[in-house]
Amino acid sequence: MSKKIRILIAKPGLDGHDRGAKYVARALKDAGYEVIYTGIRQTPEAIVKTAIQEDVDFIGLSLLSGAHNELFPKVVELLRSRNAGDIIVLGGGVIPEADIPGLKEKGIQAVFTPGTPIRDIIAFIESVKR
Amino acid sequence: MQNEERFQQHRKEWENATLKKVTDRFPERKTEFKTSSWLPAERVDIPESGDFEAFSEKIGFPGEYPFTRGVQPTMYRGRFWTMRQYAGFGTAEESNQRYKYLLKEGQTGLSVAFDLPTQIGYDSDNPIAEGEVGKVGVAIDSMQDMEVLFDGIPLDRVSTSMTINAPAAILLAMYIALAEKQGIVADQLTGTIQNDILKEYMARGTYIFPPKPSLRLITNIFEYCSKSVPKWNTISISGYHIREAGSTAVQEIAFTLADGIEYVKAAVNAGLDVDSFAGRLSFFFNAHNDLLEEIAKFRAARRIWAKVMKEKFQAQKSKSMMLRFHTQTGGSTLTAQQPDNNIVRVTIQTLAAVLGGTQSLHTNSRDEALGLPTEESVRIALRTQQIVAHESGVTNTIDPLAGSFTIERLTDTIEEQVWQYLNKIEAIGGMVRAIENGYVQKEIQDAAYRYQQEIESGERIIVGVNKFTIQENPPTDILKVDPQLRKRQIAKLAAVKQQRNSEVVAQKLAELRRIAQNSEQNLMPPILAAVKEYATLGEICNILREEFGEYRESIVL
Secondary structure: OOOOEEEEEOOEEOOOOOHHHHHHHHHHOOOEEEEEEOOOEEEEHHHHHHHHHHHOEEEEEEEEOOOOOHHHHHHHHHHHHHOOOOOOEEEEEOOOOHHHHHHOOOOOOEEOOOOOHHHHHHHHHHHHHH | OOHHHHHHHHHHHHHHHHHHHHHHHOOOOOOOOOOOOOOOOOOOOOOOOOOOHHHHOOOHHHHOOOOOOOOOHEEEEEEEEOOOOOEOOOOHHHHHHHHHHHHHOOOOOOOOOOOOHHOOHHHHHHHHOOOOOOOOOOOOOOOHHHHOOOOOOOOOOOOEEEEOOOOHHHHHHHHHHHHHHHHOOOOOEEEEOOHHHHHHHHHOOOOOHHHHHHHHHHHHHHHHHHHHHEEEEEEEEOOOOOOOOOOHHHHHHHHHHHHHHHHHHHHOOOOOOHHHHHHHEEEEEEEEOOOHHHHHHHHHHHHHHHHHHHHHHOOOOOHHHHEEEEEEHHHOOOOOOOOOOHHHHHHHHHHHHHHHOOOEEEEEOOOOOEOOOOOHHHHHHHHHHHHHOOOOOOOOOOOOOOOOOOOHHHHHHHHHHHHHHHHHHHHHHOOOHHHHHHHHHHHHHHHHHHHHHHHHHHHOOEEEEEEEOOOOOOOOOOOOOOOOOHHHHHHHHHHHHHHHHHHHHHHHHHHHHHOOOOOEEEEEEEEHHHOOOOHHHHHHHHHHHHHHHHHOOOOOO
């Protein structure tokens, strides 16, 4: 049997809107993945540290304050600098459509905005898992 | 028969005492109220037959215990609710312009949104503030930013609500100091600070200190304001964010009132007389789409709080038993898909708030699921309130849905279920314990999960999201905050630090530390003294962090 996929759901930045992050975490757990949730107000450094320690395959970043353009790419950069660039980074939250191409260019592989059904996230994970 | 006589007697007493006392001082907006086609609109309708005793006890008359029908005897016939749009973004200059625009468009009170670093007690130059400065509100580092924020706005002529919690004492102190500069005495100031830390732990997330010193700060504010800023609402006990986090309507009321009980207990334990501060407690609720449930929710909340204050805390003054509240329409009900549909949702929610007897209202803009609202969207949101106020007619008769079988049943059911929660929380040992052990968060999360699962399965329909969907182009006109803003704000902060008398600042901060160490003393005076010397928000919070420690979230999944 292959190893279960491990996913870190993380809240970078300072906003406390964790309803979406907690929902996704719980729904992914129900779908059979191993899920770790960081809690709110995590720095990119702390998120990357947890991701490496926990040996995760995916990081799902949730942010609703508008700081995504600064903080999402920072997580990817830090992962790469620590030889963990193979961890797949996803984003979610209130992210304007116009910002999504820029985020993808910087290594965020998918962005799921409000209203996305959970099956779309699962389908994405299944399509790119190693 | 005897029953009916007693009821008629009660009605006369209400008219001659409660009502007359208000109308003598504040006449109603019109001498006669009529429907759109000139039928008479009664001030308040009462039953012609039935169980009068039960009616008096549960529903009664507006402005009278248990306040089911509203806290004032004339309600919107006297004056409309305060139309108060929450706003703030970028720098103090930009927010100041938005406030002036809103006042010009007929808004009647200000509501300040602060950015997250400000709300969590960090200056803009703190590395943790990266990406966040000016994003969800205005950045305030020192008194200087406050001076710009309220430039040209006389503080004795507006009422200002500030959504600030952990550092509420500091922002209030800056506001008082600014008023002083404008030549206005603090006892003339009207407004509200949110100052509700318990809901931050369970739902909103901008906490700094652990519960005990946080409750001390709150109690200190109650005490200071009861003497020096008597017209200020010292707290806005908030269910809004609990609901946004996914709670049910019952949980929203139950957890908010449980927080309220905790604050009253803390203040009474600190030696304050309940009637000296309870009249300045205010509440803040959400308005969602289920119109009848929401109306019943507001009515039930008033009735329960009145009972809590009268029976549990033995309040004597009628004012201490009144649940006065602000409402915001439900942010989480807005959809990013077909955003114009949100105007309709907000209209329903506005009706819920008004039929529920709100004292002030913020209506969300249609584009808030996408980003910061544009000026045009904000105007439509404000116009929605104005249309309900001036055109819908629901403001002519007080609590017009009272006596409806459905509304009264829902009101009773909500009340009953809220009491079950309040008893349960009491058994756990109060709200602080119930948050620390994760009970409250788990209750909210279970409701949020169930709700979302219903959307996923299609059992719950969200128009434009899981039904009636269309292909649409991404919106183009989204308001963006300048990414260079943080640099400018940091430069301003550096200039302030250069210009102030750093020796005096150090003295004031040392004095603050000394008082923080003595839990018997009030923190407001040393905070006020420090902000006047342009000590920054971050400097003051750092002293308190060192003395009080920081709260750590208990993660519940």
